[in-house]
Amino acid sequence: MGTTKKYQQPNMADVTLSTAMQVLADPCRLAIVRTMLEQPDHEFACNEFELDLSKATISHHFEALRDAGLIQTRVDGRRCLSSLRRESFEARFPGLLDLVTNEPGS
Amino acid sequence: MGTTKKYQQPNMADVTLSTAMQVLADPCRLAIVRTMLEQPDHEFACNEFELDLSKATISHHFEALRDAGLIQTRVDGRRCLSSLRRESFEARFPGLLDLVTNEPGS
DNA sequence: TTAATTGTTCGATTTTGATCGAACTTATTC
DNA sequence: GAATAAGTTCGATCAAAATCGAACAATTAA
Known part of the structure; x- marks a missing residue:
């Protein structure tokens, strides 16, 4: 029971x-945001990133990104698909995402 | 003795x-950076900011700003005058200082 | 209906960062 | 030379953030 x-x-x-x-x-x-910027039309599950971190930690980072308005997440079956709130974030902080795009990948 | x-x-x-x-x-x-942006031609001593913090803490924040390339500091008598490295920082991170300027002062 | 998959939540630990008071240094002023 | 002023540095403390393993929930697949 319980809601999704x-x-x-x-x-x-x-x-x-x-x-x-x-x-x-x-x-x-x-790194997560940079990857998302590179594939603008893709929705990402948490495990699609090559991060050497536990599930719990990755989940925590996604929550932080959501709370800061950077990403949105929807449920799809047993996965959670996330994507950038690119336009709104860009409108709120013009040029900020460009800095991420231009920064050489770590 | 010792050098300055x-x-x-x-x-x-x-x-x-x-x-x-x-x-x-x-x-x-x-707040420090915003204040500096508002008076571009002024060099600031540490105590010119209305921060409710101890000298030690303020000194620590200025060091952080220096290490991140945001400010430069020179000694003048017994004061230390700091100013933004505006042009170089803007060249390295285009648009970032504009975001600070446009953000409503806390 | 039992496995496996995908992520969340909890509690604990560790690391990092902010903060302060006190002692110190250097330069100015008296 | 003593007192003052402006910052720095040190050591300690406190708060916030990152991290993990384990338990849990929801969904799908076997």
């Missing part, structure tokens, strides 16, 4: 610059 | 995006 998890996402206006900086300060999250 | 402190500053090419994000994630440092 609902993924909340913040209003972009409520995301502070400090929060945006904070979430992009972590190299793992930066 | 030399303030080192990194080559801007060596500053990673992750480091830049990290240093701008802190609200106090963000």
Whole structure:
């Protein structure tokens, strides 16, 4: 029983610059976002990233990205597909994603 | 005796995006940078900021800003005058300082 | 209906970062 | 030369963030 998890996402206006900086300060999250930027039309499951981290930690990073307005997530069967909120995030913080795109992959 | 402190500053090419994000994630440092952006031709001593923090903590924040390439510091008598490395930082991370300028002061 | 898959949540640990007071250094001022 | 002023450095403390393993829930596959 119980309902399927609902993924909340913040209003972009409520995301502070400090929060945006904070979430992009972590190299793992930066790598996730960079990968997503490289395949704009792809929805990513958590396990599609080559991160040497436990499931729990990866889940935690995705939550941080969601809370900062960077990604949105939907349930698909037993997977959770995430994608960038590219346009809204770009509108809120113009040019920020470009910096990620241009930064040489770690 | 001993020599007067030399303030080192990194080559801007060596500053990673992750480091830049990290240093701008802190609200106090963000406030410092915002204030500096508002008075581009002013050199700031540490005590010119209305921060409710101890000298030690403020000194630590300035060091973080220096290490991330955001500011440069020179000794003037018994004061240390800091100013933004605006052009070089802007060249390394185009648009990033604009985000700070446009973010409503906390 | 039992496995396996995919992720979340919990509790604990470890690491990192922010913060402070006190002692110190250097330079100025008295 | 003593007192003051501006920062730095040190050591300690406290809070936040990253990390993991284990238990759990939901879904699909066997």
